[in-house]
Amino acid sequence: MQQLELIYFSAVRFILPALTVLMLIISVKTVLHHLKRKTLARFAIENYENVVEIKSAECMIGRSILCDVRLKNPTVQKEHAVLTLTDDGFKLTPASRQAEVFVNNYKVDDEAYLQSGDRIRVGGSTLQIAVNPAINMKASYKADHAQKQCRACNAVLLTLFQLLTVICYILHSPKTALTTMAVFGAIMALEWIYLPIRGFKSNVGVEIMAFFLTTVGLCVSASKSSELLIKQGIFFAAGLLAFIFMGLLLSHLNAVDKLRIPVMVLALLLFFYNCFFGTVVYGAKNWVSVFGFLFQPSEFIKVALVFVSASALDKMLKMKNLITFLGFVFICLLCLAYIRDFGAAAIYFAAMMVILCLRLCDLKIVLGLGGAALAGCLFIIRFIPYITDRFATYLHAWDYASSGGYQQTQTMMSIASGGLFGLGPGNGNLNRVFAADTDLVFGVISEEFGLLFSLCVVLCFVLYVVYASVSIPRTRSIYYAVTASAASAIFLFQTTLNLFGSVDLLPLTGVTMPFVSNGGSSMIAAWMLLAFIKLGGSQYVVLRSKEAS
Amino acid sequence: MKRLSLRAGVMLALAAIFMLGLTFFLVLYVSNANSWAMHAGNTHIYTNGEFTGGGDVLDRNGKVLATTKKNKRVFNSDTTIRLSTLHAVGDANGFISTGVQTAFRDKLSGYNLITGLFSSTSGFNDVTLTIDSNICAAAYQALGGYKGTVGLCNYKTGELLCMVSTPSYDVNSKSDLKRAKDGELEGVFMNRFLSATYAPGSTFKIVTAMAAIENFDDAYTRTYNCKGGGEIGGETVKCTGYHGDISLEQAFAVSCNSYFSQLAVDLGAKTMTEYAEKFGFNKKYDLDGISAKTSSFNVDKARKIELGWAGIGQYNDMQNPLQYLTSVTGIANGGTPIKPYLIKSVKNSWGFTLKSGSAKKGRRICSGDTAEKVAKLMDGAVRITYYKSSFPGLDVYGKTGTAEVDGKTPHAEFIGYCKDDDYPFAFVVVVEEGGSGNYLAKNVANQVLQAAKQSYQK
């Protein structure tokens, strides 16, 4: 290695993790910053005996302790009525057929829109509503201004990171310098077009983190070959477009609800096509070729699964809604079993469990389903021969270091070789191993950038989960809460299977790490899923001015 | 939404489980990363299973014993040096597990937990050994085809100047390696200096003498009778001569078995065990962390006659050459041994010294007074039996041993040191099936000592 190059690499291997740690700390700060929830309406119960403030855009009225408006009257059902803030104002819906609801002495059959001063009778209780006049129905995507500098700062750090990395690759392989510069330049340009348009006032921290993860993915490609880098660059652009489109679509809850059934049907048709006309790649028939392009339907159907997983609270309480969803997931799982994509099946199932849990289903049902599935999995692993074979080296990779455990042991060797600070971008050997750029990416980035860096990378996914979780109470609709949680949980599950699979703590299933692993379907699907997380954190009711409390 | 907010805890639980898994992995990493990185499948430091990811291995004079050129491990061009330093340097395939190239491959490759194998891009580390390849070559030639081992160190600094084990094979010769792998060369992959133990024979009389000096006030005046053997409980321990009534100094000089076996019985099993252990038997020894086979002395279930045999280094006594050499430095240094070491220095590719070896004191084996008395006995033995003239220009104190092995020619052993501030050499020589220690082992010792002296004169 040249002297100059060596000095640069020696310095950069410490600077890159330092930048990353800094970015992560700033991201944590913006994520954990909690918005104060405003009062949207007040309920005066039984002639001002008691006043309840409504701070969520969707709430439950009933006798149960878990209701937002709790009425301790035996004539009230446990879950009696649902109050939803829509574009047209507050809407009241009876929670079930038995629940009788009257507004100004008129019985509500389906739904009723409320105005300030309306008197509501729920069972034997009466309530009077006072709506906050400052509510702005059309407002969305408006975060607080306090964190603006943090986001801008992170964007600058990210650009710095990208510049330093590009120089590494140029020094390492001067022959492909032009390609490298072109792709990374295009990426940086896209970022700096997108971010100012969206504005640092809004919560672009979500996107900045994804840009960072995508950059890491591009590094994995760049270390392997320049053709791969170009491909990944194009997929990134496509993913960003898909993200913007999904964001626009999801902000219209009514449209989402109308699309629910068509999306299910389309997804299942695609799956059936996959089952019958799919292409087998490395043992799993999970590829479909359209006009010469190979793609993985299961990646996109995963997005569909999240898309149809919920509705607004009033619609979601209907039994039909839950049954169609469960039916859809069940057929998906059957298809995945048929095409032998067990990694994806695990992801789908985990996502379903999270969704059911957040859809307020009975926890007993959720746990029962989980237990049954676990037992089923163990049975399959134990008794179906070709799957048992797959597990033969699991937890014994070092005993099969040159055969079945080759990928895992090579990953561990590479992680150890990289140490905390890595060997420098492009200096790794792991990328020569089969499927390293998809299944073993944790090893690839650890080897080249160091363990400290790769830990920061996976912590981004933890941060997404935390972000989704803290956005739940303030989001406009349960739909955003459920989908954001499901999407972030999918990210974390994939990371879990990918990371721990590659170091032999879990079976190696060939699941990708979102944004980081190579592959077009995976990249675009990850960006689409990101839209759910983004909306979960930005769809909440904004008051017109400060004077309203 | 209240209920949903409560259920949001599920999400945090998922994150927590993931963090737990990550922590588990990190613990695994910290405890295992070294062995992961050093695995023969790691392409950063291995080429087709051959260790190539290390810098130079040099002897104390800077002579290159092994280096990497074009992804190939290259050894010294001199055949005798290759053969004599094989066990110290090790091979590229890891057959010799105690060789520097295997036991210290992490140091050679510059690996550590923090920076990993960054040296694979910037340049590997060089390891300088304390051994002198010329002395090793002389020792290899002196052994003249016999199996055995020679260890020689500077008893003031602890530097191990010579460590040779035979049989050896030439790492550059494929046919040699094939013969070695086929088992034609018995124990060729073992460094006898570290991993073998031998019956100590008469060299053990040093321990018995020590015990007597410290326990019997009349140690120097008491006599035992030798009629070509000594009688213990109706059985006889054979002696090589007919010495009559004999005292300690004489008995040590002529190596009278009758005297020392009866002395051991009078000292008793408990005292003998105590002194054997003080001397280093049943204790763990290591060379820069490479552990040696433990010397053993166990007379717990011995009958009287067996205790007698144990007192002259037979019965089930076993000595390890490294332990013996260490203990000899103890006698030379007034009771406190110096631990021999092999790694002189480790330097990175920029010439920065990462580690340098230094003298470390071992556990005291006897009082200064006793050490002086034992030294005098060893001086007498050379004067009377082996002759000082056998070691021209050097004042050697020593004791030979002839270890009886069932049905074979006995092993010849010689341990001792030079009482000379300019040539502070302690040595141990074992020639397997070499016959009497007084003959072959003595000659080997002399040749090695002369080579060492020559090397120090330069």
Ligand SMILES: [Zn+2]
């Ligand atoms: Zn005698």
